[in-house]
Amino acid sequence: MTVSALTRPGERDRLVVKIGEIDWIFCLTLCLIAGAGAVMLFSIAGSSWTPWALPHLMRFGLFFAIMIVLALIDLRVWFAMAYPVYGLGFLLLIAVDLVGHNALGAQRWLQVGPITIQPSEIMKVGLVMALARFYHGLSGKSAQLSWWLLVPAVMILAPVALVAKEPDLGTALLILMTGGIVVILAGLSWRLIAAGVLSVALLVPPVIMFGMHDYQRQRLTTFLDPESDPSGSGYHILQSKIALGSGGLLGKGYGLGSQSQLNFLPEKQTDFIFSTLAEEFGFVGCVSILALYAAVIFMALRTSYLSHSHFGRLAAAGVTATFALYVLINGSMVMGLAPVVGVPMPLLSYGGTVMLTVMVGFGLVMAVRVHRYSEVTSGKGSLL
Amino acid sequence: MKAEGLAEPHIFFAEVNERQGVFHRRAFLLGGFAGVGILALGGRLAHLQLVDTQRYEKLSASNQFNFKLVPPPRGIIVDRNGAVLASNRPNFRLMVARDKGVDPAATLKILSSFVPLDDQRQARLAKDISRAPKRAPVSVMEDMSWEQFSAINIRAPELPGVTADMGEVRVYPYGGAFAHVIGYVAKVNKTDIKPTGPNSDPIMLHPGFRIGKQGVEKAFDLELRGKPGAQKVEVDANGHEVSSDPAGDIPAVPGKLIELTLDVDVQNRAMEVFGDQSGAAVVMDCRNGDILCLFSGPSFDANRFVRGLTGAEYSALARYERKPLFNKALTATYPPGSTFKTMVALAALDSGIDPQQTHVCAGAWAWGGRVWHCDKHHGVQNMHSAISTSCDIFFYQTALAVGPDKIAEVARKFGLGEIFDIGIPGQKPGLVPDKAYKKRNFPKDPVWHPGETPSMGIGQGYTHLNPLQLCVQASRLANGRKALHPRLIRSIGGAAQPSGAAFGDLPFKPEHIDFIRAAMAEVTTTGTAAAFGDLGLGDLRMAGKTGTAQAYTYKGGVGAHGAVGEWKLRDHAWFIGFAPYDNPRYALSVLVEHGGWGAGAAAPRARELMRVALLKDPEMRARIEKPLPMPALPPAAQDDDGLPEPPTPIAPDPTQPRPAA
Structure with a gap:
């Protein structure tokens, strides 16, 4: 196929061409990370496919297929779906507040038949899509500084407020930061950025003092001084650091991590799976996994450069930002650089919700890549 | 909707290019931040895993391994000719410890199908177990038969909190003859445990440990006691034993042998x-x-005191007018x-x-x-x-x-x-x-x-x-x-x-x-x-x-x-x-x-x-057996070593016909 062939009208809409346009190296990297997750889940279950490794792989396989299907969906359909998805997410967030399932003192789930829905996860992708769509139709000048910016501000803060009320501070912060990054990427004035940073810095102490639940405050204080209560709240951080540190250069060997195998490490299959990996494979294993994550981030970010539409650019970059935030927050948490907030390591940790969010997000990124030459309307005059 | 929405693209080139430039610059910054973040994680990892690794290895090992006290074999007591007056024999013990998910009453009920435990004893033990500190084993039965021991040991994995092990128990082969001199050992009382000195040793709390209560056993308790050893065991976060590491064990030092002048x-x-x-x-x-x-x-019989007397046994001994305990x-x-x-x-x-x-x-x-x-x-x-x-x-x-x-x-x-x-x-x-x-x-x-x-x-x-x-x-x-x-x-x-x-x-x-x-x-x-x-x-x-x-x-x-x-x-x-x-x-x-x-x-x-x-x-x-001086004794009958003649053999003469058995 020649370049001229691709320029032929309709040629790019052919399924075979579209599949060829998917970044398969990117997909392979995702498979490697998920595979590493399965390998670790097999180890910490005591060399058993159940209860974690097999479901992890099966889920990944399903979500991978979903990602490929989503990648083939025309970017204009994504564009059209942006506000409805955001709206649906928002409605579900309100619903969760009213009838949601209570787990560990927080209402985060909606039970619909056999499926549990975590609306905050829908919102992660939905917000990125909605913001990208909004900025797609906004001039560069308005995006810099104008009254129009109140719209994205409300779009971000309304779901953040609802998620924080659940309470799920980690996810709320994640959504806030993702939204903020999209707003900044869209061209927000540096002055406003500086003002925002300053106001956040001023707001943090009163929020900690008055706006937080006890357990949230406790997590924060133990983060600042984990050794103060090693068997209590500081336990998670300390045990994670012990697992990491005792791994050394090459690790204790596969299946031989005493911290995880003997249950000293809490949440070893979810939030602290990176510690398990660090214990058994050491510095070399950790750096390899971090390199894979870095590769995913940079490939996804490059996709945003390729897009000819502003919607595609912002959407791809927004998803990348979400993913990068997951990696950095979870990494900092397990290494004792951040307080314990329930943020998993994407694709490595066991758990379907975050994996689905990430894979749907990457479906959007791949759709941006496959349809990078698509021309997307401003959306004016169109309902969807 | 699709047709009209997608049919007329609105492209504002100048605008788009300006927005694209801003995005590219800022996305580049975003990538830079992400890169810096990942590098920072790598640096932190290097610090934890390469610089501080020894410290964390120690912490990990102290998490992983515990040392379990092993009571030392108590010193043997012998008479002037080496005849054993007090020694130790193997004892198959059954113990139950309080732990998460252990219902003492239900566990004892199951155990009662292996060893004799009547309802009254079950009730008392259940109370003891729930009062004992968490994971401190309480002795349910001593001196089980091999059959009982093996039957319980096979099922032990299904019975949380239950351990059947082999300890040692004091035995006095001569029963009562030496009871007053040698005394006996018994379970450690609360009053035996002192805040300082040798009786503050944590081994005192071991369910298999016994302390001398009377006579030589009491007076030379410290000499007989020996030094407790330790068994290196791998434990999980809940303190449950996962495996043992015999290479890391510290052997117990047996108590000293005490030789009495008694015959x-x-x-x-x-x-x-x-x-x-x-x-x-x-x-x-x-x-x-x-x-x-x-x-x-x-x-x-001092052996009864080792096992623990019942109230009736003790009062019978204490009230008897000939005062056997004295x-x-x-x-x-x-x-x-x-x-x-x-x-x-x-x-x-x-x-x-x-x-x-x-x-x-x-x-x-x-x-x-x-x-x-x-x-x-x-x-x-x-x-x-x-x-x-x-x-x-x-x-x-x-x-x-x-x-x-x-x-x-x-x-x-x-x-x-x-x-x-x-x-x-x-x-x-x-x-x-x-x-x-x-x-x-x-x-x-x-x-x-x-x-x-x-x-x-x-x-x-x-x-x-x-x-x-x-x-x-x-x-x-x-x-x-x-x-x-x-x-x-x-x-x-x-x-x-x-x-x-x-x-x-x-x-x-x-x-x-x-x-x-x-x-x-x-x-x-x-x-x-x-x-x-x-x-x-x-x-x-x-x-x-x-x-x-x-x-x-x-x-x-x-x-x-x-x-x-x-x-x-x-x-x-x-x-x-x-x-x-x-x-x-x-x-x-x-x-x-x-x-x-x-x-x-x-x-x-x-x-x-x-x-x-x-x-x-x-x-x-020699003096008793010395043959009486007989004048007619021929010198040839005398042994060279001058020792007295051995007595005439008592064995029946093989030439004589034996009586039918």
């Missing part, structure tokens, strides 16, 4: 001859003070009766009284406004015959002539009223009275009345002594020249304990002591114990002195003289003696509490003990 055969014979009689027997080597026998009867050889004191006359006689000799001076015994003697009795009409008695016949009338008058202070002085030289350091506690000093004693202890009547002296002359009155003291007295009389001290502990962990022989000479003329010994030989030849001097061991003869001590005053006719009447009111029977008379080796004292006559109850038992002691002595045995 298992003499001691066992004492138990046999006492039967259910109450009393005590002490046998001593009168050359060095080694105690061959220290028996108190009736006894009890070590009568050391703790009980009795009036010495006529055995004390040896001391009175020696005091008289030492004061210069002529032993040929006579007194006439008419069965009664009026002095000091009352009548003093004797059990017979002995007629004219000198000192020699008065000892042999045990004439009270003679000694009433001799005591008056000597005076209490002199008698007490002599008696104390022979160890009466003294506490000896034999290693185990519980000795009562008893009393050898004198004028100073009276003055000290009777403020209302501080004067020694002359009427109190005749009683003292026959070993009654205030005088009361323990059997060990009387054995020391007999030993010192027997060896004649030197004082010696009793010794019970021969060696501890191979280190020999000081011998009792190294003491000074007695400050008496040898001919005076020889006189007493000759009189004691007369006792067992023609005197009160005439029937028992012949040991039946060739030419070996035993010398001695009987004693029949009033346990009650006979006033009002309530007392029972002799072996009749109510047990509690009968006289105490004494015998002290030594053998062989010509070259004393062993001395003894025998007390039969409320046994009646000394000659009837104590002397025959003494004879049996002395026979065993002599037969076990190789030199004595």
Whole structure:
């Protein structure tokens, strides 16, 4: 196929061409990370496919297929779906507040038949899509500084407020930061950025003092001084650091991590799976996994450069930002650089919700890549 | 909708390019931030995993491994010939610990199908388990059979909190014979645990650990205890054992071996001859003070105390009037009766009284406004015959002539009223009275009345002594020249304990002591114990002195003289003696509490003990087995080594036809 062939009208809409346009190296990297997750889940279950490794792989396989299907969906359909998805997410967030399932003192789930829905996860992708769509139709000048910016501000803060009320501070912060990054990427004035940073810095102490639940405050204080209560709240951080540190250069060997195998490490299959990996494979294993994550981030970010539409650019970059935030927050948490907030390591940790969010997000990124030459309307005059 | 929305693209090139430029610059920044973030994580990892790794390795190991205390094997106790008196045997134990997900009552219910546990015991154990600290095992059953042990061990993985393991339990092969001397071990009480010192050791809390409660076990508890070892085990975050690492174990140091001077055969014979009689027997080597026998009867099985007595068992022992829990050889004191006359006689000799001076015994003697009795009409008695016949009338008058202070002085030289350091506690000093004693202890009547002296002359009155003291007295009389001290502990962990022989000479003329010994030989030849001097061991003869001590005053006719009447009111029977008379080796004292006559109850038992002691002595045995000098003995029959001929073989002659089986 020649370049001229691709320029032929309709040629790019052919399924075979579209599949060829998917970044398969990117997909392979995702498979490697998920595979590493399965390998670790097999180890910490005591060399058993159940209860974690097999479901992890099966889920990944399903979500991978979903990602490929989503990648083939025309970017204009994504564009059209942006506000409805955001709206649906928002409605579900309100619903969760009213009838949601209570787990560990927080209402985060909606039970619909056999499926549990975590609306905050829908919102992660939905917000990125909605913001990208909004900025797609906004001039560069308005995006810099104008009254129009109140719209994205409300779009971000309304779901953040609802998620924080659940309470799920980690996810709320994640959504806030993702939204903020999209707003900044869209061209927000540096002055406003500086003002925002300053106001956040001023707001943090009163929020900690008055706006937080006890357990949230406790997590924060133990983060600042984990050794103060090693068997209590500081336990998670300390045990994670012990697992990491005792791994050394090459690790204790596969299946031989005493911290995880003997249950000293809490949440070893979810939030602290990176510690398990660090214990058994050491510095070399950790750096390899971090390199894979870095590769995913940079490939996804490059996709945003390729897009000819502003919607595609912002959407791809927004998803990348979400993913990068997951990696950095979870990494900092397990290494004792951040307080314990329930943020998993994407694709490595066991758990379907975050994996689905990430894979749907990457479906959007791949759709941006496959349809990078698509021309997307401003959306004016169109309902969807 | 699709058609119209997608048909007319609105592209604002200038705008788009400007927005695109801003986006590219800022996305580049975003990528930079992400890169920096990931590099920072890598740096943090390098710090944790490469720089601080040793610190975290230690923390990880201390998470992973625990050391579990292992009680040391308790030291063995042996007799003078190495016969084991106390050792350890394997014990299959069943324990249940409180833990998450363990319902003690339900667990015990399941266990009751493997081992006998009635409902009452189950209820009590369930209470114990729920009160015990978390994961501290509570003993449910000791001494399970191998079948029970293996049945439970196979199912242990399905029974959380249950452990069946093999520990050690103390065993006393001779049961009751040594119970008072060796004592016993038992579970640690709360009161045994001290905040400091050796009894603060955490091993005290181990369910398999036992502590010495009486006798040698108590007195040498620390020596016998050894040093606990530790088992290296891998534990998970909940403290459950996952596996063990035998290479990392710290071996326990067994307790020291304690060798006693006792002889298992003499001691066992004492138990046999006492039967259910109450009393005590002490046998001593009168050359060095080694105690061959220290028996108190009736006894009890120390093994029952190790297992733990039931309330009914304990109260039966505690309430029995013959007091089996009491070590009568050391703790009980009795009036010495006529055995004390040896001391009175020696005091008289030492004061210069002529032993040929006579007194006439008419069965009664009026002095000091009352009548003093004797059990017979002995007629004219000198000192020699008065000892042999045990004439009270003679000694009433001799005591008056000597005076209490002199008698007490002599008696104390022979160890009466003294506490000896034999290693185990519980000795009562008893009393050898004198004028100073009276003055000290009777403020209302501080004067020694002359009427109190005749009683003292026959070993009654205030005088009361323990059997060990009387054995020391007999030993010192027997060896004649030197004082010696009793010794019970021969060696501890191979280190020999000081011998009792190294003491000074007695400050008496040898001919005076020889006189007493000759009189004691007369006792067992023609005197009160005439029937028992012949040991039946060739030419070996035993010398001695009987004693029949009033346990009650006979006033009002309530007392029972002799072996009749109510047990509690009968006289105490004494015998002290030594053998062989010509070259004393062993001395003894025998007390039969409320046994009646000394000659009837104590002397025959003494004879049996002395026979065993002599037969076990190789030199004595050689002397016993020495063929009688036969003039016609051909020299060819004599062995080259000069040892006596071996006895004629008892084995049946194989040439004779055997009786059909």
